[in-house]
Amino acid sequence: MSRSGDTTREQIVVAATRLFYGEGIRAVSMDAVAEKAGVTKKTLYYHFTSKDELIAATIAARDQPTLELYMRWFAETEGTVADKVGGLFTKLGRSVDTPRWRGCGFLRTIAELANTPAHPAVRAGAAHKKRFEAWLEAELRGQGLSAAATLARQIMILLDGATAVMLIHRDLDYVETAGRLARDLVSQARRAS
Numbered sequence: 001m002s003r004s005g006d007t008t009r010e011q012i013v014v015a016a017t018r019l020f021y022g023e024g025i026r027a028v029s030m031d032a033v034a035e036k037a038g039v040t041k042k043t044l045y046y047h048f049t050s051k052d053e054l055i056a057a058t059i060a061a062r063d064q065p066t067l068e069l070y071m072r073w074f075a076e077t078e079g080t081v082a083d084k085v086g087g088l089f090t091k092l093g094r095s096v097d098t099p100r101w102r103g104c105g106f107l108r109t110i111a112e113l114a115n116t117p118a119h120p121a122v123r124a125g126a127a128h129k130k131r132f133e134a135w136l137e138a139e140l141r142g143q144g145l146s147a148a149a150t151l152a153r154q155i156m157i158l159l160d161g162a163t164a165v166m167l168i169h170r171d172l173d174y175v176e177t178a179g180r181l182a183r184d185l186v187s188q189a190r191r192a193s
Contacts, residue, residue, distance in 0.1 A: 009047045012037045017058040021105050025055055025112050025121075056120035059109055063128045066106075067135060074139060081143040082186040085155060089162065089179025093172050096163070103167040107160060132156065145186070146193050155182045 015037035019028045030051055034044045048054040070088060077087025095101075102108065106125040113119045137152035145151060162178035165171075 008039060008043065012039060012044060012047055012054070013057050013061050016054050017061065017105075020055065020058055020109070021102055025109060030054075052119060052121070055109065055113075056124050059106065059121045059124040059128070062105055063124065063131070066128065067132055070132065071135065080186075080190075081140065081145070082183045082190065084139075085186045086179045086183040088155075088159065089175055089182060092159065092162070093166075093175040093179070096166055096175065097172050101167075104160065104163045107163065129156070129160075140186070140189075143190075144193055145189050147189050151185060151189050154185055158182050 012033065016028070016033045019032055019036055030041065030044060033054065034041045037044065044054075048057065073088050073091040074084050077084045077091075079087075106128055110122050110125045113122050116122065133152050133156050136155060137148045140148035140151050158178040158181055162175045165174040
């Protein structure tokens, strides 16, 4: 595919990501995506043979940038490993505490497609969550925590739970409470190691 073809494909993915995130994947038509991307439907279908393929591409496009964001938040937070884990929640709280935030795009997509567990976007979302968990486990193991796998899973559950409850109540205290719990879990694991 030519460079302009790559650019057109990226343009479509960006437009679809914005629409799907803002309105939900079921509510957005391919016509709306084509219009938002500034392409014809023929061009849209040249790059994506179906809406399902496009949905999966939007999830795949968010995988690495989202993981890199959490990696940066972890690295930028000063202090102990417990502080760094707490920093994930603090920075998550700052980023989600806006009226435009609509929740975790991965979780929302998986929820919308819950009746089709083999959908490529569901698999891409699940793979993203596993990559995040594996990254966090490696970070924790690198800090000498022997129970890193269990701890990474617990923190992941707290992050996703905090994200879900924040979407429901729009109350930052839920994210902060989850962050304190995560810090406590890491501190306890550090003492046990």
